[in-house]
Amino acid sequence: MSTPLFIGSEIYRGSSYGPQHPLAIPRVPTVIDLCRAMGWLPREQYRTSPRAKPAALHAFHAPTYIEALQRAEATGAVDAETRKRHQIGTLSNPVFPEIFRRPATAAGGSLLAAELIAPGGVVYNPGGGTHHGMADRAGGFCYLNDPVLAIKALLGQGLSRIAYVDIDAHHCDGVAAAFHGEPRVMMISTHEEKRWPFTGTLDDDAGGNAINLPLPRATNDSGFAMALERVILPAVQAQRPEAIVLQCGADAVTEDPLSRLAMSNNAHWACVAALKGMAPRLLVLGGGGYNPWTVGRLWAGVWATLNGADMPDRLPGAARAVLEGLGWTRRRGERPDHLLNTMRDAPRPGPIPDDLRRRVQFLEDRRRVWV
Known part of the structure; x- marks a missing residue:
């Protein structure tokens, strides 16, 4: 594979869903700043994300919905009918100044990534991974569904075996809905059981092309390692995918406030390391993650894993300064030293x-029966 590429944008710097929202925290800027402080992100590996145009978004999203997002950004408000129909202007999916431009940039990054990996390669778009977005409505902090758009773009290139692996703490209901029964796309999801959106039960195969593994509360590194070795990797290997899309949500770690799983970031990095050689094309996306320190460290470590970079036992001063500069309204007490x-x-x-x-x-x- 060629040298991995990192897709980012300055639109994430200073953009927030609002001071009381879980996505009030900086995420992508922290990852960029950490990777640069570590010397892991030279200019030649960085690409600026374009903003997807409405016509590109229509590959999955209803034109009326895209128009509603643009109108909400222009006016700073939505009416009751729009709120009910498209689920924007709610507590979970509020109106904020970049309500169209920010998700359209994340989607543009994933669409660019699909182009970049067409001949083969690895691309990382930590601003992507918004897997709850539906065709005509927002859901779970996700206004657009960039994983779906990227997969559709890869299918449009003529690929017929795509593996979508999702290790976010929340089930990827938007992706499941988009590719229900689509034989060219295999979906594998591990997620916390009895956690919003309450989909992705063990017996749900999404029309025959999905593997859902709900994880019990407090699942640790050992439990995820078993899921990786006995479920995720054998299924991917059996499919022999032409491309893998990995949604690497960072909310399954112990310190995250929106899940009750108990993993370390090592679990996520092990999944990235195992998958990166299993297909000629790999797109890695962000996703959930609501503790600014754990998200920044985990996603920076994903980039290090993709590049084979060494991680020191203790961070150098420049990287520590990035983490020390973060704040969080949800923080209780002192930050653990690590x-x-x-x-x-x-x-x-x-x-x-x-x-x-x-x-x-x-x-x-069940896999033995399928085979």
């Missing part, structure tokens, strides 16, 4: 609950 001084969490192994073992066995047995 969130400021290290990139890598201490591993979080532990017992694997019997119900997770049974779910993994169920999926293994």
Whole structure:
């Protein structure tokens, strides 16, 4: 594979869903600043994300919905009918100054990534991964669905075997809806059970092309490692994908406020490392993640993993300064030392609950039937 490329944009710097929203925190700017402070992001590997035009967004999203987003940005408000129909202007999906430009930039980054990997290669778009967006409405902080748009672009290139792997703490309901029954796209999702959006049950195969593994509360590195080795990797290997799209949501770690999983960032990096050689094309996206220190460290480590960069035991001063400069209205008490001084969490192994073992066995047995 060629040298990995990183897609970013300055639109994320200073843009916020509002001071009380979980996405009040800086995420993509922190990743960019950390990677640059570590010397991992030379200019030649960086690409500026374009903003997707409405015509490109219509590949999945309804024109009336795109028009509603543009109108909301222009006026700074929505009426009751628009709020009800498109689910914008709600507590989860508020109107904010860049309500169209920001998600359109994330979508533009993923569409650019699909072009860049057409001949083969690896691209990282941490601003992407908005997997809850539906064709005509927002959902779960996601206004547009850039994974769907990227996959559709790859299908448009003539690819017929695409693996979509999603390790966010929340199920990828928008992607599942978009590709229900689509034989060219295999979807694999691990997510916390009984967590919004309450979809992706163990027996849900989305019309025959999906593997859903709900993870019990407090699943640790050991539990995820079992899921990776016995469910995710065998399924991907059996498909022999021409492209892999990995949604690497950062909200499954212990410190995240919007899940009750108990992983370290090592679990995510192990998944990235295992998948990066399994297809000639790899697109890695961001996703969830609502603790500014854990998101920045985890996603910077994803980029390091894609590049084979070494992570020091202690961060140099410039990288530490990036983390020390972050603030968070949800913070209680002092920040643990490791969130400021290290990139890598201490591993979080532990017992694997019997119900997770049974779910993994169920999926293994079902895969044998499929084969």
